Structure formats: structure tokens, C-alpha cells
Amino acid sequence: MKEHKNHSVAILGSGESGMGALRLARKHGLKAFLSDAQTIPVQKQRRIEAMGAGFEQGVHTLDELLKYDEVIKSPGIPDTALVITELIKVGKPVISEIEFASRYTEAKIIGITGSNGKTTTTLLTTHLLKHAGLNVASAGNVGNSFSDLLVDENPDVIVLELSSFQLDGVVDFRPDIAILLNITPDHLDRYNYDMEQYADAKWRLVKNMTQGSVLIYNADDEMITKRVIASDLACAKNQLTTKSKTNSGAYFLEGYLIFDCEKSIQIVPVEDLPLLGKHNKYNQMAAILAAIELEVPFGKIIEALATFKNAPHRLELVGYIQDVAFINDSKATNVDAVYYALDAMIRPVVWIAGGVNKGNDYAQIKNLVKNKVNTLICMGADNVHLIEEFAKDVDTLIEVRSAEEAVQQATELAKAGEVVLLSPACASFDLFNNYEHRGDLFRAEVLRLKKIKEAVKA
Incomplete structure (x- = not known):
């Protein structure tokens, strides 16, 4: 310190x-x-x-x-x-708040960044460590700031969710364990619409790491792996992959997550995991690997997985109205997040999307939209980008200006056995205060209509 x-x-x-x-x-x-x-x-x-x-x-x-x-x-x-x-x-000298706060703690720091999955991984990592009895707290882009945490608490382990904005201005900051989940297009308006500049901001999490620290990274992400290969980092490196085997990290094979690293070799059936979807395999592998690195007994990890509840607005099942599922994925503010949401859907989709376009490239979700979405409800002040991109890919496309109207229209258009998915691919600031406000209004309207339908049925 x-x-x-x-x-x-x-x-x-x-x-x-x-x-x-x-x-x-x-x-x-x-x-x-x-x-x-x-x-x-x-x-x-x-x-x-x-x-x-x-x-x-x-x-x-x-x-x-x-x-x-x-x-x-x-x-x-x-x-x-x-x-x-x-x-x-x-x-x-101009520094970030993260850099400043790091001077005033001797805690072990787990730093987590990525375009998607940061909050889920932060909360799950904290949950696993807390269940094992460690004195742990989370801060950063989730909950209170790093500085605020250190004013009021003195934990032994701090799990930091770190956005690219928070990493701008990092000088000497160095986590003990760094988790790099993914680097996909997001906030490009801040980085001159240059993916390399955005990726460089994420890389600031690991650039100061030395021997004795551990990098856990998504080996299936090209933007990350090329930087790992080109770097001369002296830290240990554990991979996350769903595409191949690794003897230094975690991988997916035939319905199991397999953890193979210096600390241990362990296996978890996917059916025992609390979170669904391909992206959550990476998130859960990362959190479990971090716990293993801190020598949490694997039995305690399995116990904790069974009791984890994710934060709202992340593939949150709000409920059913006449066998139509309503899912709140308002946190999906970029195209990559929507890709994982649509990929996880097994029902035909009524998709609610729109908001402030951050330089979106919709190419990666075109086939998913064509194959899974029958109705697109554009919820935004300016929907031109969505209309131009998807008008020929869906059977029905309409525009709305509120979450309430979006849910009402979705309820009328969706058929039994389908799913209404709020997964906007955009920032929320045109019609809402933030993504939480957008998701809260969506949820409230779903629950209101559900109550009405149930009362009529009774």
C-alpha cells in the first residue's frame, strides 16, 4: 500500500x-x-x-x-x-479512479473485463468465494465504486468489474487475477470507431501483470488471443475454450465443463450449472477457475453454484402469458450480447430491439434473425438502422416508442409456444434513463398484463 x-x-x-x-x-x-x-x-x-x-x-x-x-x-x-x-x-498526471483506489489496499484483486458478461462473472465469482467463507467484496462497474468500498471496508479479496472507460487512465494498477472474457464491438464512438483502440483499452487490465499473478482469458476470442501471443507477460495463463481441449484452464466437452490447471482437474456437468447459454459457459468457467486459483475446495464451489441467482436484465425470465415466455435481456446493449441471447432461444422469437445505435454491425446476427425471429418490434426514437437491416428478414416489423407499448404489441402478436425477447443491441438513452429503467418498465408491464389475463381466466 x-x-x-x-x-x-x-x-x-x-x-x-x-x-x-x-x-x-x-x-x-x-x-x-x-x-x-x-x-x-x-x-x-x-x-x-x-x-x-x-x-x-x-x-x-x-x-x-x-x-x-x-x-x-x-x-x-x-x-x-x-x-x-x-x-x-x-x-x-491524469489517472483513473481505479488506479487511485488501488494504492490503498493490500487485498487480493480479481479484475474482470469484457464487452459482455462482466457483471454475471463478477457476481458469480464473489458468490463462490463468499460461500467458501472468504472475506470478499465486489465493486467497480457493479455496486459501489472501488474507492467507496475502501472507505467503508477492508476485505481480503476484492472482485472488480471493470469497463473500458474505467481502465482508461490505468498506469500501475495490476490485479492478482485478471479475467478477459471477450472483446467485441461496443462503445466504438468513444474509440474513434476503431476496434484496436477499444481492445487496447481492455488490455490495460493485464498489461502490468507479473510473475505470481494469473490471467484467465477466452482463447476463442481472436482479439484477445492475438494480444496474448504477442505479449511478453510473465504471469501464468489459463484458457477458456468451448472449441478444443486445453491442459491450462477450462474447456467444454460433451456436456461437461472440465477444469485442468495446476491446482486440480475437476469436472462439472453442464446440467448442474445455474446459467444457460453459450456465453454463460465462459462466464462460469472463468468464475470457477478464479475460485480454484484461490484454493476454494471444489465441493464448496459445487454447493455455491446451486444457490446462485444472476442479476436482473440478463436473460431474466419474467414469466409466461398464455404459454408465451417473456425474457428481459435489457443489459444486451451491443450486437454480440444479442447473438448469445438469440442463440440460446429454442422457441420462435418476437424480438424487441432498438435504442441508441453505437456503430452496430448486425452481420453476425443476420442468420439467427432469419432463422429464429418472426416479428421485430423496434423500440427507439430512431429505428432506421434496424428497419434497413432486418425488414426483409422477418415476417412482421413494427415501431413503438415505449416499453409498455412494446409489451402490449408483443402480447398481441406472439403465439403460444413463442418467446418475447427484449434484447435491444443498443444503448437506452433515447427513451430511458438507463438499461435498468428499460428492463424494469418491460418487466412491470409483463407482470401487469399477466395479472389481468389471469384474473380474466379465473
């Missing part, structure tokens, strides 16, 4: 990460100043003042920021923002 008693920090952004970094800085006696280009709510202003910190709102004043030794930026601020480029131009 590094101490920086005489250090001073300026913090950009008053969101979860910014406020967490401020609390942690003040806990360790650092002089701190918070700057937000937006208006800071009055209640939050009072909290900042109560911590003995200064602040500004509605602007980033460069001369003020330069008074501090270091700048901690919110993950929502890209490296291309004017304030960041100006700070870097004059040589001022």
Missing part, C-alpha cells in the same frame, strides 16, 4: 467514482478539490464541504486544476475531452 500523505488531488466528476475518490482521498488526509462541468446537486455540495474539500461546478478551470499534484478523472470523461488534453499537454 502506497501512502501519499502530502499529496493533493483534483477530481473530475461528482458521480459515483468521483465522490468515492473524494471520500477516500480525505480519509487518507489528502488535500482534494472536485470539479464538475455540470451542476452539482445542493445536497452533494454540502457533503463535499463537510469533507473539507473545495469544489467548482459548471466548468473545469484549468488554472485551478493545475494547483494539484494529480488529477483523477471520472470514467465518463474520455481522453479526448479538452480538459484532459490540456492537462496532459502541460504534463499533469
Whole structure:
């Protein structure tokens, strides 16, 4: 743990990460100043003042920021923002909140990133370790910020879900166990629509790893494997694969997940796993391998698998209305996530999609849509990209402007034995606050209509 008693920090952004970094800085006696280009709510202003910190709102004043030794930026601020480029131009260190918080813990850190599956893998890993009796907590892109966690707790193991945005600004941060799940197109608007730049952001999770640490990576992902092959990482490397065998990691064979690494050789029947779908094989293999690396008895892992419940909005079965299944996959904000959702469907699909297009390439799901989807309900302020791509691939295509209308239309159009799948492939900010808001409204409307149908039937 590094101490920086005489250090001073300026913090950009008053969101979860910014406020967490401020609390942690003040806990360790650092002089701190918070700057937000937006208006800071009055209640939050009072909290900042109560911590003995200064602040500004509605602007980033460069001369003020330069008074501090270091700048901690919110993950929502890209490296291309004017304030960041100006700070870097004059040589001022700019780091992420993850980098900052990592200085103040001796805990073993499991860092998890990927375009899809991060939250599921983070929650499952935490669940496996907690069931085994370890003093473990999760933070980062799930729950509270890394900094906030360290203000209030001192766990022995920390499981961090890390987005590419959070990894921008990493300098020396190094996890003990890193999990790289996948790198597929997402947030390309932040990275100049360049997949290599986006992949480089994900790679920051592992670039500082040394001997004694462990990388768990998806060997079926070309963007990851080419970086592993080209790297000179001294850490141990465990593979995840469903396409071949490996004697260093985990693989899928004839209905079983097989774990073959230095710690042990173990087998889990797929039917004993709590999560369905091809993508969840990787997620579950990664979490189990992490637990094995921390020497959790395999019997405890099997016990914990039986009690795991995933977070909402991830292939969440909401319920049935007259033998039509309704599934909330609102977290599927990119095309790759939709691929795995459609691939997992065994019923004909009424697909609800749409929202803010992040530079989507729909080529990888074209055949799945043609073969599995009979109806596409476009739910967004601008549905042109979906209409142009899929109008000839489905029997029915309609547009709606709310989750409630989407569910009502789906209920009328879906036949018994089909599934209504909300899996948007897009960000939610055109019509909703976030993907949770979108999924919550979808779920509420399904349950409302289900209650009405049941009352009529009774």
C-alpha cells in the first residue's frame, strides 16, 4: 500500500467514482478539490464541504486544476475531452479512479473485463468465494465504486468489474487475477470507431501483470488471443475454450465443463450449472477457475453454484402469458450480447430491439434473425438502422416508442409456444434513463398484463 500523505488531488466528476475518490482521498488526509462541468446537486455540495474539500461546478478551470499534484478523472470523461488534453499537454498526471483506489489496499484483486458478461462473472465469482467463507467484496462497474468500498471496508479479496472507460487512465494498477472474457464491438464512438483502440483499452487490465499473478482469458476470442501471443507477460495463463481441449484452464466437452490447471482437474456437468447459454459457459468457467486459483475446495464451489441467482436484465425470465415466455435481456446493449441471447432461444422469437445505435454491425446476427425471429418490434426514437437491416428478414416489423407499448404489441402478436425477447443491441438513452429503467418498465408491464389475463381466466 502506497501512502501519499502530502499529496493533493483534483477530481473530475461528482458521480459515483468521483465522490468515492473524494471520500477516500480525505480519509487518507489528502488535500482534494472536485470539479464538475455540470451542476452539482445542493445536497452533494454540502457533503463535499463537510469533507473539507473545495469544489467548482459548471466548468473545469484549468488554472485551478493545475494547483494539484494529480488529477483523477471520472470514467465518463474520455481522453479526448479538452480538459484532459490540456492537462496532459502541460504534463499533469491524469489517472483513473481505479488506479487511485488501488494504492490503498493490500487485498487480493480479481479484475474482470469484457464487452459482455462482466457483471454475471463478477457476481458469480464473489458468490463462490463468499460461500467458501472468504472475506470478499465486489465493486467497480457493479455496486459501489472501488474507492467507496475502501472507505467503508477492508476485505481480503476484492472482485472488480471493470469497463473500458474505467481502465482508461490505468498506469500501475495490476490485479492478482485478471479475467478477459471477450472483446467485441461496443462503445466504438468513444474509440474513434476503431476496434484496436477499444481492445487496447481492455488490455490495460493485464498489461502490468507479473510473475505470481494469473490471467484467465477466452482463447476463442481472436482479439484477445492475438494480444496474448504477442505479449511478453510473465504471469501464468489459463484458457477458456468451448472449441478444443486445453491442459491450462477450462474447456467444454460433451456436456461437461472440465477444469485442468495446476491446482486440480475437476469436472462439472453442464446440467448442474445455474446459467444457460453459450456465453454463460465462459462466464462460469472463468468464475470457477478464479475460485480454484484461490484454493476454494471444489465441493464448496459445487454447493455455491446451486444457490446462485444472476442479476436482473440478463436473460431474466419474467414469466409466461398464455404459454408465451417473456425474457428481459435489457443489459444486451451491443450486437454480440444479442447473438448469445438469440442463440440460446429454442422457441420462435418476437424480438424487441432498438435504442441508441453505437456503430452496430448486425452481420453476425443476420442468420439467427432469419432463422429464429418472426416479428421485430423496434423500440427507439430512431429505428432506421434496424428497419434497413432486418425488414426483409422477418415476417412482421413494427415501431413503438415505449416499453409498455412494446409489451402490449408483443402480447398481441406472439403465439403460444413463442418467446418475447427484449434484447435491444443498443444503448437506452433515447427513451430511458438507463438499461435498468428499460428492463424494469418491460418487466412491470409483463407482470401487469399477466395479472389481468389471469384474473380474466379465473
